[in-house]
Amino acid sequence: MLYLVGLGLGDAKDITVKGLEVVRRCSRVYLEAYTSVLTVGKEALEEFYGRKLILADREEVEQEADNILKDADVSDVAFLVVGDPFGATTHSDLILRATSLGIPYRVIHNASILNAVGCCGLQLYKFGETVSIVFWTDTWRPESFFDKVKKNRQNGMHTLCLLVIRARLTVQRKADAASRMQSEFPAVCVTCTATNRDIKVKEQSLENLIKGRKIYEPPRYMTVNQAAQQLLEVIQNQRARGEEPAVTEETLCVGLARVGAEDQQIAAGTLQQMCSVALGGPLHSLVITGGSLHPLEVEMLSLFPVPEASSGPQSTEEPRT
Numbered sequence: 001m002l003y004l005v006g007l008g009l010g011d012a013k014d015i016t017v018k019g020l021e022v023v024r025r026c027s028r029v030y031l032e033a034y035t036s037v038l039t040v041g042k043e044a045l046e047e048f049y050g051r052k053l054i055l056a057d058r059e060e061v062e063q064e065a066d067n068i069l070k071d072a073d074v075s076d077v078a079f080l081v082v083g084d085p086f087g088a089t090t091h092s093d094l095i096l097r098a099t100s101l102g103i104p105y106r107v108i109h110n111a112s113i114l115n116a117v118g119c120c121g122l123q124l125y126k127f128g129e130t131v132s133i134v135f136w137t138d139t140w141r142p143e144s145f146f147d148k149v150k151k152n153r154q155n156g157m158h159t160l161c162l163l164v165i166r167a168r169l170t171v172q173r174k175a176d177a178a179s180r181m182q183s184e185f186p187a188v189c190v191t192c193t194a195t196n197r198d199i200k201v202k203e204q205s206l207e208n209l210i211k212g213r214k215i216y217e218p219p220r221y222m223t224v225n226q227a228a229q230q231l232l233e234v235i236q237n238q239r240a241r242g243e244e245p246a247v248t249e250e251t252l253c254v255g256l257a258r259v260g261a262e263d264q265q266i267a268a269g270t271l272q273q274m275c276s277v278a279l280g281g282p283l284h285s286l287v288i289t290g291g292s293l294h295p296l297e298v299e300m301l302s303l304f305p306v307p308e309a310s311s312g313p314q315s316t317e318e319p320r321t
Contacts, residue, residue, distance in 0.1 A: 002079065003022045003107075004105065004107045006087075006107075009082070024050060028078070029053050029078045031053040034058040038082055056068065062093070068094070113160070117285065117287065120301065122300075123296075126156070126290060126294075128157030131145040132164060133286070135164060135226075146234050146246075152288075152290060158289050161287065163284050221283065224256075224274050224277060235247060252269070252301075253289065256285045257279035268305065273306045
């Protein structure tokens with residue numbers, strides 16, 4: 001059987017009892033290493049679980065899934081995922097492959113940022129569509145996600161913004177690489193695929209990609225500050241085009257860091273304040289409020305003022321209760 005086991009958000013001890021029992025009895029245990037990270041490393045997990053873990057990056061899961069599923073019809077294989085197994089849609093493909101091979105599967109759920117974000121006091125049922133904010137490059141500065149933020153705001157819904165860990169090669173960067181390869185090596189045919197919504201800690205530079213060298217760049221984690229600065233630029237761009245942005249510098253936002261860990265940080269304030277709030281190390285998330293807040297949400301957010309503030313989050317947007 002194939003087991004997909006959620007690990008939660010904090011450290012090795014966040015795994016459920018049921019999940020730990022599965023890990024300890026499986027013949028092989030894979031650790032998915034591309035959609036998120038824990039606050040502890042692989043070694044700490046191995047020590048607590050009492051098992052050796054096999055790291056599985058996106059290339060292995062998508063291109064060599066048969067290796068993961070090998071003998072899973074006659075033995076137990078575990079695939080460990082930070083957060084909840086369905087927090088990232090990419091894991092559905094592994095299930096579909098297993099079922100096509102007649103391999104049964106079982107999912108053991110755990111907390112993910114999609115539900116743990118409620119720790120800031122905003123009510124989960126008032127969240128709209130989740131968006132991802134990626135690192136901009138000189139030639140690729142997408143703003144399309146902002147349409148979803150606008151729609152959420154119009155409906156009075158909050159928006160959870162997932163901040164990437166060094167985004168996997170974007171469509172634009174792959175296109176740039178394809179263009180350069182075709183100009184330098186005309187006989188080579190290049191196929192570019194879009195994989196812009198995953199978190200990836202292994203990324204090749206453009207030069208290494210072109211030359212086929214498997215040399216990877218160090219991880220880079222987007223902070224709430226960086227996300228807020230990009231959002232402000234989107235707002236400025238919309239104003240320059242004569243548009244009225246759905247979000248302004250004074251929109252009430254919530255920055256979160258290391259949710260689920262003992263040192264998690266939460267700060268509520270304006271989008272402008274999010275540019276300078278200090279939340280420490282990764283992973284970070286950002287929430288753009290829907291503007292219409294329940295009195296309990298207002299009271300809860302007052303528990304998490306930005307460090308410079310002394311009386312809770314301030315915004316020129318009047319909360320509608």
